[in-house]
Amino acid sequence: MATYQADDGWDALGDPSRRAIVACLAERPRAVGELAQELPISRPAVSQHLKILKDAGLVTDQAAGTRRVYRLNPAGVAALRDQLETFWNRALDSYQDVAEQPTEEIP
Amino acid sequence: MATYQADDGWDALGDPSRRAIVACLAERPRAVGELAQELPISRPAVSQHLKILKDAGLVTDQAAGTRRVYRLNPAGVAALRDQLETFWNRALDSYQDVAEQPTEEIP
DNA sequence: AGTATCTGTACGTCGTAGCTTACGGTTCGT
């Protein structure tokens, strides 16, 4: 009963730094150092965030020489989008009984 | 450049308890006490979470006698959905150059 | 009026998430 079964993809996007990383990767795939260079946090911090995003299925990594290129995972993003879609549809049902109870707030 | 301009609607959904509240309200509008009764946290805790969700524009409240009924706000949910849509579209652009760099990972 | 019910807020506590620094491992270049 509405236990939500979190993929913890939401927990991943709950942090502003991680949202910034996702926004960067949405533009173009980048390496860890490149990301750290555009963010106000250190490179190891970016590395830790990327691990969380990867576990959440939001990004994928690929070794390229000594560097490691991360890119956004459309499947993970689509999963979250579908959940919002569900919430949106159910909320519409709750809204089709607007003014079900007459509001007499002002005596 | 990818500063993300957070509505902090994401910060609101970053907490598991708040996601559970949203999931409950997606089914049907409820009062504070009803929500607290279905969640493993106290009533004041629910009240604090509802304040955050309200500030984020994800829920709306309505006085009903001595109770206060909260319901999901479809507009706020749709806003988050649109942002994911943007990420998804941009990621598709990043994906249409798959295998741009030949991977010689195994010597 | 008095009481009961429902709610919001202040406050103090505790856990934990995020960050930096330091270190070790892997790959490319000379």
Add this chain to the structure above:
DNA sequence: ACGAACCGTAAGCTACGACGTACAGATACT
């Protein structure tokens, strides 16, 4: 083979957020 560049992980510290308890306000009921 040596050094440089890039990355992941461990340890440690700090700060913030979530929670419960206690209190105050508002409304309905008798």
